[in-house]
Amino acid sequence: MPRDLSDVLHFFLPELESPPEPRDTSTRRFPHAGPAATPSAPSTTESPREALLDRPTTAAAARRPLSILGVPLGERDLVHAALTWNLAVETARQGGAVAIVVPESDRDSALWSAHAPGPHTPEILFCPARHAADLYAAAGERAETLRRSTRRGGIVFVRLPPEWLEASPAAATDAMRWILLFTSPRREDGSATFERVRRLVEQRPGLEIGVTVRGVARIEEARDAFDELARRCHERLGLALASYGLLTDDLDVYRAIAAGRAIGSTHPRSPAARALVDVARLLYEDARSRLLG
Amino acid sequence: MAEPSLEGYGDRADLRRALAVEIAAVRSDLRLVAEGFLGEESVMDGLAVGSEGELVSIRFAKPADDRATLTRALADLTWLRARRKDWLKLAPGLGIDPSVEPRAMVFCRSFSVESRAAVDNLPDHTVELWQCRGIDLAGQRRLLIEPVDARPASPTRRPGPVEAAVAPRCPETPRPPETRASTPSAPASGPRPDRPVAPAAAERPDHTRIARRLADPPSGSTFRTGLRPADLTPAHAGPAPTPARPHADPAIPVDAPPLRGHRTEAG
Numbered sequence: 215m216p217r218d219l220s221d222v223l224h225f226f227l228p229e230l231e232s233p234p235e236p237r238d239t240s241t242r243r244f245p246h247a248g249p250a251a252t253p254s255a256p257s258t259t260e261s262p263r264e265a266l267l268d269r270p271t272t273a274a275a276a277r278r279p280l281s282i283l284g285v286p287l288g289e290r291d292l293v294h295a296a297l298t299w300n301l302a303v304e305t306a307r308q309g310g311a312v313a314i315v316v317p318e319s320d321r322d323s324a325l326w327s328a329h330a331p332g333p334h335t336p337e338i339l340f341c342p343a344r345h346a347a348d349l350y351a352a353a354g355e356r357a358e359t360l361r362r363s364t365r366r367g368g369i370v371f372v373r374l375p376p377e378w379l380e381a382s383p384a385a386a387t388d389a390m391r392w393i394l395l396f397t398s399p400r401r402e403d404g405s406a407t408f409e410r411v412r413r414l415v416e417q418r419p420g421l422e423i424g425v426t427v428r429g430v431a432r433i434e435e436a437r438d439a440f441d442e443l444a445r446r447c448h449e450r451l452g453l454a455l456a457s458y459g460l461l462t463d464d465l466d467v468y469r470a471i472a473a474g475r476a477i478g479s480t481h482p483r484s485p486a487a488r489a490l491v492d493v494a495r496l497l498y499e500d501a502r503s504r505l506l507g
Numbered sequence: 508m509a510e511p512s513l514e515g516y517g518d519r520a521d522l523r524r525a526l527a528v529e530i531a532a533v534r535s536d537l538r539l540v541a542e543g544f545l546g547e548e549s550v551m552d553g554l555a556v557g558s559e560g561e562l563v564s565i566r567f568a569k570p571a572d573d574r575a576t577l578t579r580a581l582a583d584l585t586w587l588r589a590r591r592k593d594w595l596k597l598a599p600g601l602g603i604d605p606s607v608e609p610r611a612m613v614f615c616r617s618f619s620v621e622s623r624a625a626v627d628n629l630p631d632h633t634v635e636l637w638q639c640r641g642i643d644l645a646g647q648r649r650l651l652i653e654p655v656d657a658r659p660a661s662p663t664r665r666p667g668p669v670e671a672a673v674a675p676r677c678p679e680t681p682r683p684p685e686t687r688a689s690t691p692s693a694p695a696s697g698p699r700p701d702r703p704v705a706p707a708a709a710e711r712p713d714h715t716r717i718a719r720r721l722a723d724p725p726s727g728s729t730f731r732t733g734l735r736p737a738d739l740t741p742a743h744a745g746p747a748p749t750p751a752r753p754h755a756d757p758a759i760p761v762d763a764p765p766l767r768g769h770r771t772e773a774g
Binding site: 431432433434436437438440441444454455456457458459460462464484485488489492495496 | 592606728729730731733736738740
């Protein structure tokens with residue numbers, strides 16, 4: 215039985231995504247091959263869902279690149295970087311195309327170096343950028359490239375150094391529309407996140423900002439923390455904050471980070487893995503909804 | 508010495524004990540956790556936890572004091588709401604659910620029309636009015652308690668949106684004169700013969716209830732998650748790792764670097 219809208223969302227979204235790549239070799243060589251090789255004729259071995267995802271799509275939506283999600287992360291923010299990497303892994307596992315665009319200076323840092331390769335390991339692009347606009351330019355190119363090779367949408371994550379975020383002129387970062395922030399139930403973290411939101415909104419009105427509450431053990435804890443932050447943002451900034459669920463802070467998270475492995479791979483039944491899957495689902499659904507315009 | 512204003516009980520403490528006994532008899536879903544509990548400025552006669560983990564303020568009103576007591580009960584809701592989470596931490600065994608709104612029960616010999624009308628504006632079960640009367644039974648003082656329907660019988664009550672929308676369709680609703688004139692075959696009074704006879708008042712759908720349910724305050728939370736509370740509990744509780752083998756997970760090498768020094772930044 216469907217649990218919520220997300221369980222049936224895939225029945226509606228594929229029609230607005232990019233056209234599928236032809237599977238048959240002959241079709242690749244000769245695009246106007248016979249009707250048996252057209253994408254609208256799914257193979258009998260496909261599941262009904264696969265068949266739906268392979269339906270031809272509208273040309274208008276096919277021009278839309280993947281969504282770009284900016285994540286402000288400090289150069290020593292290992293835990294949040296690891297969580298971002300894990301979110302990218304889970305998004306890929308759910309069928310989305312993903313990439314992580316980071317500044318070239320991250321090549322020598324510990325933020326991304328410890329991750330072990332795997333089937334859903336996201337591609338990390340080191341970009342010789344000097345400000346946020348360069349990162350977004352690289353992310354936009356990558357989003358366009360991925361758009362051509364995917365039928366299910368996806369997300370290009372961008373690691374935004376906080377100092378770049380505040381220094382960049384607003385005009386240079388028009389591509390910056392969607393931001394993910396991490397916060398925690400601690401009062402000081404909530405205040406710091408609100409200040410960051412305030413600065414972002416003052417510099418770039420119209421920004422879509424979402425928040426994931428991490429370090430919680432209970433859903434109510436995360437809900438209370440988010441509601442308090444959302445209330446302040448609404449009352450003081452007139453901003454409707456988006457919620458991207460919660461992440462737990464149990465030992466499995468740190469074990470997986472230390473091992474450089476995806477949490478969903480090492481401890482798939484742990485609360486941390488379930489929470490990551492849920493947050494990735496929310497992000498992925500929003501990314502696909504953004505394709506709808 | 509018995510005091511009439513306390514339904515014949517000698518003092519407030521006796522009355523509270525009797526009230527607790529009677530409440531336990533008729534509302535087994537309530538667990539009384541405190542008597543004589545100081546609220547914002549005045550003392551609640553009782554504090555209970557309901558079946559859904561909601562806090563319930565219990566107040567007794569002397570005759571003709573129901574309006575002031577109702578005001579205090581409403582103030583209790585605000586006061587309790589702000590303390591739910593703290594009490595959950597202080598006393599997790601009470602089963603308080605901080606996400607459930609607190610409620611109040613007010614006991615009095617008789618309630619004024621104004622009190623009933625005031626409660627009628629609130630969502631269902633937010634404030635319950637109970638009639639309370641002390642009697643002598645076989646030489647013992649007892650309390651008789653009975654719930655009071657807060658809906659006043661007066662027709663001056665303002666209709667809710669659903670009630671207003673449905674009312675013109677009801678056969679017994681008076682029609683405008685021009686409408687009646689256009690149907691000369693219909694009798695001047697009584698139901699039209701081609702329509703079913705209006706059901707008795709008790710059988711009619713209670714549109715007032717529907718309207719009040721629609722008026723319940725929606726949850727203001729925009730927090731999203733597909734997780735359930737059970738998802739955040741470990742699927743299996745394995746044995747605690749021994750000090751000799753700190754990394755029980757085979758996926759992690761034993762010589763994995765320690766986690767000290769990982770600095771996180773807000774945001």
